[in-house]
Amino acid sequence: MNILDMSKYGTILTGRGFGKQTIEELNLTLEYPVELDFRGVTSLGSSFGDEVVPVIAGRQDNQLTVIGPNKAIWDCLLQIAEECKIQIIKRDR
Numbered sequence: 001m002n003i004l005d006m007s008k009y010g011t012i013l014t015g016r017g018f019g020k021q022t023i024e025e026l027n028l029t030l031e032y033p034v035e036l037d038f039r040g041v042t043s044l045g046s047s048f049g050d051e052v053v054p055v056i057a058g059r060q061d062n063q064l065t066v067i068g069p070n071k072a073i074w075d076c077l078l079q080i081a082e083e084c085k086i087q088i089i090k091r092d093r
């Protein structure tokens with residue numbers, strides 16, 4: 001399983017444009033399956049998440065495992081999961 005350190009994109013991940021740019025970069029380099037590591041990220045905007053999370057989950061049978069999200073990030077991920085009908089699993093590391 002590959003782990004993608006989301007903090008390398010910043011501690012605050014917001015904005016639809018930034019999300020689109022990020023997923024375009026990831027599409028060129030990302031090897032699946034992948035887990036998203038949110039340790040070191042303090043905030044996740046729903047616009048950014050809407051552009052990134054469903055795309056990655058869609059390439060993994062609509063499932064995604066995340067590592068170390070804080071409560072605000074976890075709540076945002078759960079909202080995205082409900083809207084996009086994907087399963088998100090949280091694990092601590």
